[in-house]
Structure formats: C-alpha cells, structure tokens
Amino acid sequence: MGFSTELLFVILLGFMILGPRKMHAMLGHVARAKADFDKATRSLKSQLTTALDAKYQLPKDAPQTQDTQSAE
Numbered sequence: 001m002g003f004s005t006e007l008l009f010v011i012l013l014g015f016m017i018l019g020p021r022k023m024h025a026m027l028g029h030v031a032r033a034k035a036d037f038d039k040a041t042r043s044l045k046s047q048l049t050t051a052l053d054a055k056y057q058l059p060k061d062a063p064q065t066q067d068t069q070s071a072e
Contacts, residue, residue: 014026
C-alpha cells in the first residue's frame, strides 16, 4: 500500500464522515496552513542565509589570502 493509496483512502474516509462541504472547508484550511508554513520556512531560510553571509563575509580592506583568492 503506497503513499498515494493511503492518501486516497483518507480523503474518501473524510468525505464519508464529514461530507463534501465540511471536507472542502477542512482541505481549504489545511492548504492555507501549509502555504503559511512554507512562507515562514522560506522567510526563516532567507534570514539565516543573510545573517550567515554577513557574519562570514570578509571586510573590503582585509588582505587576500590564497584560500580567498581561489574562491573568487
């Protein structure tokens, strides 16, 4: 029994228990929550990347070493 089969079973069970109207509303809430979670995840990732890049960035007047020259 694969993931898609289990998901189909849960959706059909939800339709039988909740009915189409409540199931539609429930799926709308779940989709909105997932979108909000994805947005928060992207925001957090962006903030972490910016903070880490700023922390580990060499100052403009820092002398160039062999490691930093080869990276450019």
